[in-house]
Amino acid sequence: MNFYEEWVELDLNPIISFSSSGKIIFSNSEAQFLLNRIKAKELFDLALTYAPKTFGANTSYIDLSLKNYTFYAITVMYENEDEIHMKLYKSAMVKKENKINIKNINTTNIFTLVDLAISSSKIKTNANYIKNYDPSIPEFKLDASSFIKTLGQVFESFTGCENITSTIMLKIGEYIKIDGRKYSLISVEISSDNEITINNLNPKEDNSLILTCEDNKITIDLPLIL
Incomplete structure (x- = not known):
């Protein structure tokens, strides 16, 4: 070069x-x-x-x-x-993705955290919750507190939707570079057939997630740090 x-x-x-x-x-x-x-x-x-x-x-x-x-x-x-x-x-x-903070985070089961957020959301709505999880995804390191708080805010944006689908998958061929190292991306995608209203989504600037909002879908991408 x-x-x-x-x-x-x-x-x-x-x-x-x-x-x-x-x-x-x-x-x-x-x-x-x-x-x-x-x-x-x-x-x-x-x-x-x-x-x-x-x-x-x-x-x-x-x-x-x-x-x-x-x-x-x-x-x-x-x-x-x-x-x-x-x-x-x-x-x-x-939002500068290369400033994602990966320090002081612990190994966590992503499925457990999403299930917890779904259980909390069910208390406030009568929506039908659909799960689409990739069971091959291992436990990995993430800021569980920040993630669960943001995920709760995400589900609030789907208030009034009849069907809410939660998908957890590995993004094939996609990665993020942090401190010179490449990490694959785990995607937590919350979607609905209806258009949603984005409210109160304000994740910490130095957190360990990437938030993307669309008309009927919100995606949280996390670096796969083992």
């Missing part, structure tokens, strides 16, 4: 190169975190939207929120019809 390649790799902003068909040719480390949250096609479409009308580069100042990220600008460049390159500039308000 030469100097310029290493410089791009260390950039704190996502940098992605696509082929003309939308296939990812290159992505730096920060872009890989983004791709854990956003589909490649969505980012490719974004690049096409802000691409210059002729060969060259174009920078647009935007106010764009994508899952845990907020961006204030985008640069798109292409010099031929085969490749297009994009750089997104993160706002200072973005």
Whole structure:
């Protein structure tokens, strides 16, 4: 890796190169975190939207929120019809996943914690709770207190839903880098057929989870630390 390649790799902003068909040719480390949250096609479409009308580069100042990220600008460049390159500039308000705190956490059974949160939620609602757990997931280290508090807030967002599905799974091919080490991701996904109202979701900034909210689904991703 030469100097310029290493410089791009260390950039704190996502940098992605696509082929003309939308296939990812290159992505730096920060872009890989983004791709854990956003589909490649969505980012490719974004690049096409802000691409210059002729060969060259174009920078647009935007106010764009994508899952845990907020961006204030985008640069798109292409010099031929085969490749297009994009750089997104993160706002200072973005949640920094690489600052996840993994100190002073204990080994815990994730299924027990989710079941506990479901039991507490059942007291407040008549919803039908559906469980979809991957039994192969081992016990791992996490901040149980922060997780159970956040999960309780998540279930409150589903108040009024008839069916609530809790899924616990290993994210294949996805990871997060913390202090230079790669960790696989365990995903706890709470979803419903109905659109939900996001209320009171305010996890600690230095906690050990990544929270993603959508119209009818909230996902908590946790590093698999054994």
